[in-house]
Amino acid sequence: MMPQEQVEYLSTFLSKGLVDMNAVIDFETGEVKGDAANGAPIFQTTCASCHGFDGRALDWGDADEPGYIGTEANANPWEVLHKILNGHPGVEMISLSAFPLQNAVDVLAYTRTLPEE
Ligand code: HEC
Numbered sequence: 814m815m816p817q818e819q820v821e822y823l824s825t826f827l828s829k830g831l832v833d834m835n836a837v838i839d840f841e842t843g844e845v846k847g848d849a850a851n852g853a854p855i856f857q858t859t860c861a862s863c864h865g866f867d868g869r870a871l872d873w874g875d876a877d878e879p880g881y882i883g884t885e886a887n888a889n890p891w892e893v894l895h896k897i898l899n900g901h902p903g904v905e906m907i908s909l910s911a912f913p914l915q916n917a918v919d920v921l922a923y924t925r926t927l928p929e930e
Contacts, residue, residue, distance in 0.1 A: 826899070830898070830899065830910060832894075832898065832914055834891055834894060837894070837914070837915075837918045838890050838891060838894065838918075838921075843890050843891075845890055845918060845921050845922045845925060846918065846922075847915070847918035847919040847920075847921055847922030847923075848919045848922060849919065849922040849923040849925070849926055850923075851915075851916075851919040852916075852918075852919035852920040852921065852922050852923030852924070853923045855909075855916055855919065855920050855923075856868075856920050856923050856924065859907060859909075860882070860907075860920070863906070864881075864882055867883075867927055867928055868881050868882035868883050868924060868927035868928065869881045869882075869883075869927075869928060879930050881927065881928065881929065881930070882924045882927055883924060883925070883926070883927030883928045883929045884929045884930065885924075886921060886924035886925045886927070887925050887929055890921055890925065893921055893924060894917060894918065894921050897909050897917045897920055897921060898910045898914075898917050
């Protein structure tokens with residue numbers, strides 16, 4: 814059974830937290846309809862403190878296949894947009910969901926320019 818508080822978080826997410834990703838990420842190609850030049854200063858002032866200026870301070874991969882923001886954003890832009898909007902489970906990470914969606918999409922576009930390895 815889920816505690817009442819968790820049920821409320823979940824229903825808030827379902828009623829207010831979902832976005833139409835097909836409008837901002839091409840379903841076939843993964844191309845992101847964002848402006849990397851606008852996303853860069855947002856990333857550098859909000860994400861870089863944990864992830865590093867080039868997105869490589871945190872690595873969730875291994876020695877053979879590193880997992881940086883740049884790696885993830887190119888492999889799975891949908892997942893990364895979800896995390897930019899909602900954070901990452903179990904860790905202290907911010908969420909941009911209070912701001913206009915285009916800001917998160919622009920950050921996503923910028924992260925696709927960061928090193929993948
Ligand atoms: C307060 C620190 C902090 C900030 C600020 C932060 N993150 Fe994170 N983020 C983390 C941590 C910790 C993880 C988990 C890394 C791991 O699994 O090793 C994470 C995970 C992620 C992941 C997913 C990794 C995976 O497993 O797929 C992405 C993508 C990501 N962050 C992007 C961002 C972006 C973009 C921003 C800025 C909007 C941001 N983060 C801001 C701490 C932060």
